[in-house]
Amino acid sequence: MHIMEGFLPLEWCIIWFIPSILVVLYGIFRIKKITEEVPESKALLAVSGAFMFILSSLKIPSVTGSCSHPTGNGLGAALFGPAVASVLAAIVLIFQALLLAHGGITTLGANIFSMGIIGPLVGWGVYKALTNESLKINSSIAIFFAAFFANLLTYVTTAIQLSLAFPEPTFAQALTVFMGIFAVTQIPLAIAEGLLTVIIWNGLKSLKPKLLNKLKVINPKYENPMENKSVGDN
């Protein structure tokens, strides 16, 4: 989903930078607020960022025959909300732009917009909808779909961004080409990301149930009590 350095015309760089800067600033404000209210959440924040670091470094081959990588943005979004995930994504993207020549400084705004705003927003929305009072779906299943859609929509956003900047010959035709490159490749990887997120989620749920409860991420009433006890042998 990294749009390469210099590959977006200047006006598009600016257009994507504006919302990205605003959301990241709001995310920093949210982090301050959350860590003041629930100081133990700092460690959880570090784990969410670390998860994004690992997942976005794993380039995995896909059935289309090209390689792409998961994003890791669903976990942070479900735990802390989309704005906080934007800050974490910005850190990862700056690291990759400066040290790995993946993405770039000029395209940073566009890349934060896809991986840090749309992806997390969709993941957070899916998580909230599935764990809603009326559905009462177990959070481990909800987090799978949250991570799956956060990942997929990140890449769909990149495809749309490139099609907007290069609508050749038309926007729709360009979109078909870029969706073929990004979104189709991404489907199996989004499933892999969903599964990996469930694994770490199960760990968090068994080790820090009270903290997740305090952040209003899980409602113990809807969790399978068998599952809560079983990880590890304690």
Add this chain to the structure above:
Amino acid sequence: MKTRNINIILLILVVIIAIAPMVMYSGLGEDEGYFGGADGEAGAVVEGLGYEPWYESFWEPPSGEIESLLFAVQAAIGAIIIGYFFGYWKAESKYKKE
């Protein structure tokens, strides 16, 4: 089923997802146009339209080896942090009970 067993099954599924394409396209490699990055592919499409990138990365890993070093560092940073806190929390919950 124990959550630990579920986690093992999920991990095996992830490995299958990663291996399947290599089996599907076994024998084919970068020279035949396989297993390149999707980012680069999109870049090639844009360049194919006659667009010239107007800005270049001011630093690039000088070789594939160094790039893989930096990717490994990135994953290691993440793994250290997760391992540290999961170990900490595990011990914390164990000793609180005793």
